[in-house]
Amino acid sequence: MNPPPTTDFPELLRRRLAQPLPGIATCTDFEAELCYGRHQGPPAHDARQAAVLLLLYPKGGEWHLPLTVRPAEMTAHGGQVSLPGGQIEPGETIEQAALRECCEELGEAGARVDVLGYLSPLYVFASNFQVTPCVAWSPTRPNFVPNAAEVANLLEPTIVELVDPQRRGEHLIDRRGVRFRVPHITYDEHHIWGATSVILAEFLQVVGNVIR
Numbered sequence: 343m344n345p346p347p348t349t350d351f352p353e354l355l356r357r358r359l360a361q362p363l364p365g366i367a368t369c370t371d372f373e374a375e376l377c378y379g380r381h382q383g384p385p386a387h388d389a390r391q392a393a394v395l396l397l398l399y400p401k402g403g404e405w406h407l408p409l410t411v412r413p414a415e416m417t418a419h420g421g422q423v424s425l426p427g428g429q430i431e432p433g434e435t436i437e438q439a440a441l442r443e444c445c446e447e448l449g450e451a452g453a454r455v456d457v458l459g460y461l462s463p464l465y466v467f468a469s470n471f472q473v474t475p476c477v478a479w480s481p482t483r484p485n486f487v488p489n490a491a492e493v494a495n496l497l498e499p500t501i502v503e504l505v506d507p508q509r510r511g512e513h514l515i516d517r518r519g520v521r522f523r524v525p526h527i528t529y530d531e532h533h534i535w536g537a538t539s540v541i542l543a544e545f546l547q548v549v550g551n552v553i554r
Contacts, residue, residue, distance in 0.1 A: 351405070352398065352458060352479040354552045359459025359477060366462050369543035374515070374524040374536065381540055383465040385472040392471040393440040394427030396461075396545055397451055398479040404500040408486065410447055411495035411532060423497065423534045425475070425541065426451075436460065440476035448496065449487030452480030461544050466537045475541045499529045505546050 366382045373381060398405050409423050426444040430436065437457050444451040461475035488496045503509065509528045513535075514521055526533040527542065534542065 351552070352456065355398075355477065355479075355549070356458040358548055358552050359461075363462050364544050364547045366464055366540060366544065368547065369540045372525050372535075372539040372543045374522060380467045381464050381537065383463070383472070385465040386467075386470055389465065389470050389472045391430040392428055392466075392473045393430055393436045393443065394425035394473055394475050394541065395440040395444045395451065396425060396475055396477045396541070397444060397455065397484070398477070398501075399452065399483045400481070401483045401498070404502060406483070406498045406500050408444075408448060409497040409499065409529075409534065409538070410488070410493045411497065412492070413490075413494045421494075422536065422538070423529075423532050424538055427473070429471070436474045436476055441478075447489050447492045448484070449489070450484050451478070452482065452484040454482075455480045455484075461541060461548070464537055464540060468536075473537065473541075475545070477545070495532075497530055497532065501546070501549060503529060504542060505550075 396407055398407050400406075408426060410426060412422055412424055426447045427440055428443040430439040434442070441451050441455065455478050457476060457478045459477055461477060463472055463474045465472055486496055504527060510525070511528055512523050512525045513533055515524050524535050525539065526535040527539055528534075
């Protein structure tokens with residue numbers, strides 16, 4: 343899977359995102375053991391609304407997207423790999439929140455960023471957020487300047503690297519005396535797991551439909 347870095351790919355992706363999506367139920371291979379399908383919802387009555395950004399850009403002949411490693415000391419999801427994003431503020435749209443959060447975390451989202459569409463909403467039960475992923479692209483790599491308060495490390499995987507089955511694995515996590523299995527994608531010695539990997543799983547299915 344290696345879509346060429348031309349403007350044809352974003353337009354094809356825009357059209358595919360306007361069609362019915364695979365859905366979170368098709369991504370259960372990326373859910374942690376004991377999750378019991380809770381990412382599929384329904385969300386709690388007091389769940390907060392959030393947005394994340396999957397921002398595609400060409401570099402070195404391939405399509406990349408930014409992921410962030412959260413500082414270990416952060417209360418929510420500390421040390422985990424995440425997509426840029428956060429809570430939707432009053433009066434904001436999904437698109438506005440996703441772009442704002444990307445700028446707050448990484449300095450900018452690109453001067454000519456173009457939103458292509460959205461993926462399926464996902465319930466992050468650990469932090470009680472209903473998250474809507476926003477897909478966008480920039481014709482050039484943004485001049486990222488990570489905010490150290492929110493980003494410990496910036497990762498820039500290619501679509502090819504994310505879809506590589508050799509990067510799939512699993513690890514064990516202990517929570518309150520319970521040990522369970524967690525599927526992950528390995529990149530640059532980091533494990534991409536949880537809600538981020540579930541979102542990427544649906545995104546990669548959509549991309550596969552586009553370039554098939």
